[in-house]
Amino acid sequence: MQVVRFNLGAIAASVMVCSLAAPASADVDFSGETIEIVFNTGPGGAVGLSAQVAAQHLGRFVPGNPEVIAVPMPGGALLRGIQYVYASDPDGLTLGWLAWGGSTRVLDPEALRVPFHEMGILGGLATQWVTHVRTETSTGSVASVEDFLALPSIRSGGIAPNVSTDIRTAASLELLGIENAYIGGHTGGSDVLAAMRRGEVDLRTGTVSNYLTTVVPEMVETGESLPLYYWGQPTEGGEVASPALDNLPTFYDFHVAQVGQAPVGPTYDLLRYLTRTSDGLAWLFAAPPGTPEEIQLTLAAAYAEMVEDPEYIDAITRILGTAPEPVLRDEAIAIVDEVRNVSPQILETMRAFIDRYAR
């Protein structure tokens, strides 16, 4: 099969040359301009809606109060929008609000990889994922965590074996010693939820937003589902607890409480890596490579101001179901660098999980 190479390096080089040749403006002012925030999913859904909310509020914090619009650019397994932003003029007028998926894209063929570190990183948002199980599964009833751990196997539902959440679900089940009868191929999170409600899958991992707004009132409170754990941001010797999920344990705490020891080994290393890089920076806010530093700093500062704004927080909280977890520029750059420098052992473990569940 012929592969048309997407030569990001060449595009970046030409873009950078152009930007170096242009005289740098001392005062960044976007008066009268329109900034496009391109998001790489279809409209609707958390990515699109959060991009629209950002577009609605960001202009107030950018010098010159430009108009800001959100533009969907789905397709290409989320790559089309990323490539579009990457190749856009580095003038600060085209920005990306990207479900970047960098943590697993490191396994993509060379021609499809995106050098995110070359982009002008401005910030992002973090998220969390909650794993919950049906109380009536194909292999038995689950009234308690103990019942869950006693199951010989569980049908976990997912989208594709190379999706970060599906890999982590598989890794978590392996660490807990439960056989994962993976059912992949659903079109999205709500499709897996529908399958779970029909009894076609027993276990699912959904966003904290989906968990709080739909799963808790519709499935947990009605006794249809039992929440298990969420992956907290990794720290030295554990995982950080989330205030939004104070009734649930992190996976680390869950493992310690149920298995009697801390999770360790390459599988847990993979879990930590994916949680740090996928959840720690779920959506990346970035400018094209070669965007002048002062524009980057101006836009990053505007973003940092916006995420503290009560109006923005109120609007985004309605979508996420919980207060947003903003990631500022330096932290986002650090996470992008972690992905770039991921260890070969983690890559190998990740590849093994993908191969195991690919059908």
Next chain:
Amino acid sequence: MIDSILAGFALIVQWPTPLYLVGGVLLGIWLGAVPGLGGVTGLVLILPFTFSMEPAQAFALLLGMFAPITTADTLSSVLLGTPGTAGSQSTVLDGYPLAQKGHAERALGAAYTVSAFGGVFGGLMLLLFLPLAMPIIMMLGTPDFFLLALLGLLMVGSVSGASLAKGLGAAAIGLLRSQVGFPVSSPTPRYWFGEVSLMDGVPLVPVVLGLFGIAEMLRLSLRDSSISSVPRGQAEGGGLLDGIKDAFRHRWLALRCALLGTYIGMLPGIGNAVADWIAYGHAVQSAKDKSQFGKGDIRGVIAPESTNNAVVGAALIPTLVLGIPGTGAMAILLGALLIHGLTPGRMMMTEHLDLTVSMIWTIVNANLLAAGLLMLWGRQFARAAFISGHLIVPAVLIFLFMGAWLFAADLMSWYMLLGFGVVGWLMGQAGWPRPPLVLGFVLGKIMEQSAVLAIQSYDLPDFLSRPQTLLLAACVILFLIYATWSALRTAKAVSDNPAQEGAARNPWLSAAFGAAMLALFVWALVQALDWSLYARTMPLIITVSGICIFAFTTVSDLRRAAAGAYQGPLIDAPWRTLVFFGLLLAMVLSAWWIGQMAAMVSFVLAYLLFIGRVRPLWAVALYALGTLALLSFVYADVLNVRFLRAHLW
């Protein structure tokens, strides 16, 4: 409940909510009438304006816009032979021939009547089924989705015209197209040629707009006349009132199709693009006299138009009750709920029941208002069927290309649109029906996904213990027997209309098309051999079936050719066709160099001057200026379309 119904009504009559409702309906009519726009574009456009509104006002605007789109899209299907949206694909099959007979008003009158009925019916079903929705939706699982899609695919006989074998072959092409991109549960894309735009599969919009829209515009251009071949004064029995009478005459068909739309709408992930075809197939199969289908049978308009409006209300049920959006548009509406601090689920049936009921009122009123307005304007719209085709063609082509660009703003979408336009024209010339291709394309992905998920989720005893699965399987078997018998009987009747889908054409060209497809399918088979089990199973079934079908049709065509069965030309008007596609290709290729707007305006000028030979010249200049204004104002300013800029200077 009565209190909630009244409270919901009070919400939508409270000023300024009626204003938003009317505004939404007007916007929806425009979005539906222009091919390539549609509901998702509209929802994206207006969602940000609703952030600061009260929830009832916001949903009056959103649903007021969304509900009538499947009413207004009939205009394009009937008058232009191009589906206005994915929900009115099959309306083209009989709606456009009716317009060609001078019966556009009749088709529109019938369509608006049953659209209003279907929309109101779907809304009332939403009200009725809210408390019962959960068990009804949950009753059908992935094995049943597969069987339902298979049942839809069996409609291929109903939309194949005179040749069942060619219909099956066209369906196989559609099925193979549906295999492009990531397979179910495997991380390696199929048939994607390293092209990022194809990783998620071939998009539906360029396929449908190309196959039908471009091919029909070429056909209209070559005719050098209006859409209607009958002068306006001579089109007897083709008025709006005749259409309304037709709708009442076929009320039971409309009712059955509205019920069908309601149930299909409730199932997440199926949607209008499928319901539309199933309804058309049902109309054909249930008719005693099938001879006029494809040539302008009003029942071929009534069935899909009743269904697609019913789908809209019903699709809200899983979104509101379960928080499961079945389509992209419903995902946006779900987002709108969240933005307004509303949680889908039981709360929508308890605490926010008045708001839920206000949505139903909105759907009901929007459908009635849209149908009323379109009836009022119907006569004016129908006049389009009697004006020179050369004034229609360039404008519609601009809409088609902008529709593809709106869907995916890169040149690949234009290449695909033009490519499918050529395929659509070639199929028409070679006597291969196009609707089965779309049917296979729409259903292929659903069939594969539901089959793979069903195999993973269920064991054989599970299948056998599901009464609903057994019932659907029995329906499939019975329908297969009936459809085969019915299609064979229909195939015996020689088509007397050369413009009808699948009408007998030059067998040499048909054989060449079949042979080319045979080669394509052999290549696709060889590619699939190395893939993982689930990734290759569906392509293997499709390619092996396709190879058998194309081998059969090629041999049959060669025999017919050798027997001298057809005396017509190989291709109609080859030079003018070449100029038509040449101009379009020049527009696509020059867009990168001279900028997209300049390329499109240049195309319009070139078409009017050299193909249409429109005079006087000031009228041509005015037309081109109008095109520029449309692109600059409507697309660039209102819809925020990013045009390709010039790279030559």
